[in-house]
Amino acid sequence: MKEYLHYTVEELSLDKDFINWVRFGTNDDYWTGLLFAFPRKAAHIAEARKIVESFQPIEMPLSEVMVEVEVSKLMNAISAEKSIPKPGKKRSGRWLFLTALAAAAILVFAITFYVPVPNNSRESYSARTAQRKLVEHFNSSDSALNFSLPDGSTIKLSPGSRFSYATRFNDSANRDVFLSGEAAFDVAKNPRKPFRVFSNEIVTKVLGTSFIIRSFDNENDINVSVLTGKVNVFKEGENGVLLTANQQAVYHKDRKSMTKKLNEKPVIISPAISNINMVFEDAPVTQILALLRQAYGINISYDSSILSSCTITADLSDESIYKKLDLVCRAINAEYEVIDSEVFITAKECN
Amino acid sequence: MNFDQNEIDLLLLERIQSGDEHALASLMRTEFRSIYDYGMRFCNCDSTVRDAIQEVFISLWQKRSSASSIVSIRYWLLAAVKNQVLKMMRNESRISNLEDSSLEYSFTVDYSIEEKIITKQDYQERSHLLQEVLAQLSVRQKEVIYLRFYQELDAAEISALMQISAQSVYNLLHESIQRLRKCWHAGVLLRAV
Structure with missing residues (x-):
């Protein structure tokens, strides 16, 4: 230990060990021992103590x-x-999270108009998928259908929904898929190959993220809600909206307009x-x-x-x-x- | 137990240099409070200070191969955060002070006048007196005192951080302490414990 007995009040107050004792009680035994052994230094020490305390x-x-x-x-x-980024790498445990979210997100669609909208334009699912060599999934059951695509992306297809993609999916420049109905997507990251979902009037373009699309032929609204990452939603040939997590876009077929808002239950x-x-x-x-x-x-x-x-x-x-x-x-x-x-x-x- | 924080930090730094991300996280955990506190003295701008700290740690990570020259981590971090915060403040206010990089800044400190310093019966009056003395300290005195009594930097580090001579550091500390003592001796603040 240092020669504290010869220290002035000022020197003492500036000493690192002394400051530590005042602030944190470090080496308390030593200092109380010093006080006890040299009572005439008590006033000195008390004053130095007050200086340190005042300057806190x-x-x-x-x-x-x-x-x-x-x-x-x-x-x-x-x-x-x-x-x-490693393309095609699938993360496990994600689906549990996604399923819970999907359940929550379904609430988002509670208010949907059942307006029969005739859809025989060239943007419809049937028009888009005609004349192509596609693999098609149709979920005729009453529970969701899970499957994965050749690039490692995973899809959860709701009942009554139809989904298809090119037979030579991995060979094309874009990862294009077609949807009529509702599906949750967990898309494998691949910045060089955009993943595009054509769902009637609306195209959703992503690089790697998770989101849910609801686009039934007989419903007026098309809804895209994002769970993670960034998603670009647009009508072909037009500017669209950029969505980030917890946001959704709604396209109204009757008004031909798109609105952007927060998900009903952000997570x-x-x-x-x-x-x-x-x-x-x-x-x-x-x-x-x-x-x-x-x-x-x-x-x-x-x-x-x-x-x-x-x-x-x-x-x-x-x-x-x-x-x-x-x-x-x-x-x-x-x-x-x-x-x-x-x-x-x-x-x-x-x- | 008296662990020297700097020794722990230096061990962390060694591991950071070998590419250990967890060591970087640990360093941020142990030092965040101190450097955040220092940064907030220059502007009461929480998000700017947090952004500045992120910048400092990211650049520490990027330049980790040349980090062996760091002797005192606390000092290095405080200096880096000060520079970054002042730089960001300058950019935000768009002051065209391109030539003068050592722009005047403010340094705000409020002191806690606790009852243990002053006896109860005359708390009101005395604490007022003490507050007055502390409030009259100059910006530089406040910073020197803060760096010595709160951040526990030594005189050489304070002089480097504030870009003033070691003698000026000593003078600023000495003046401040003398003022405080004069106030005590004039009033009867000082009582035997």
Whole structure:
């Protein structure tokens, strides 16, 4: 140990070991022993102690969860950098997730008009598939039919739906498939070969992701809802919309128009975050919103200068994103609104 | 137990150099709080600071082969985050200060005046006095004090980080401590424990 007995108050207060004792109680035995053995140094030590304590800042609030989010973000960033996509590699365990999502997503279609729409245009399933050498699956059962394509992509075909693809699927420049009805897709990544789904009027183009399409000949709406990744949905020869996870596009045949909105039940898309307990204590609202944005891949807009002073204590586990936003907004007397596929928060400053 | 955090960090750095991603994650876990706290002193802008930290760790990973020159990780990270945050703030505000890269910045610190420093009966009055002294510290004094008493950097590291001489570091620390002591001795803040 150093010659602390000859230290001035100032030298003592600047000593690293001394600071550690004051802040964290490091080597407490040594220092209390010193106090005990040299009582005349007590005033010295007390004053140095107060200097160290006075100069401790109030720490910036930061939740444990946020640190984990940042760690997983970093891990994603460095693995994205080095990984070269391997085509045709299928991930197991994905289907369970996808099936649960599919069930949830079915609710999205609850309000669908059964308008018999005559469909004998050249965009119809029958017109598109005529004159081609195709493999066709028709699901006449009353439960979903699972199968995979030659490139490793997996399809879950709903009852009453029809699906087909070229017999020489792997030899063509594009991975084109045709759908009439409803199917969930988990497409194997292959950036050099776009995967295109022709479902009546609408074409959905992806590189590798999962999504659900519902396009029955006799229904007015065609619906594409994205579970993971990015999806491009368009009418042939026209500009379309780009969808990301938790978003959906609806094409209205009668109005010939496309709308984009959030999925009815957005789910957490970041596997790292789905394991995190969303319990917050005195956490900054801006961090919670950043976490939600990353968890759901949904853009949440707010004025950060207004929200920067707000902290809340809340348990946000086991709730839907809307319930979570409700709880957060109620706590800080704010309101939120969903416009298209974005969440907008209007708030007042917190004190 | 008194683990030296820097020794642990240096072991992590060795593993990072050999390409171990888990070591990079561990380093971020152990150091995130400190460097986030430092970054937030320059602007109260949570997302800018978090982005800056991501940048710093990504570039540490990319340049890991030349990382053996790092002696103190805490110092290296603090310096890198400071540069990155100030750079991003400059870009955001689009200040055309191209020649002057050492743009003036602010450094905000609030201190917790705890009851253990001041006896209860005259808490109100005394804490007010102490707050006043602390508030009167200059931006540089605040940063020097913060780096010494909170981040526990040594004088050489503080001088490199703030680009001032070791003598200036000492002077700034000395002045601040003297002010505080004068305030105590003038008032009767200091009582025997």
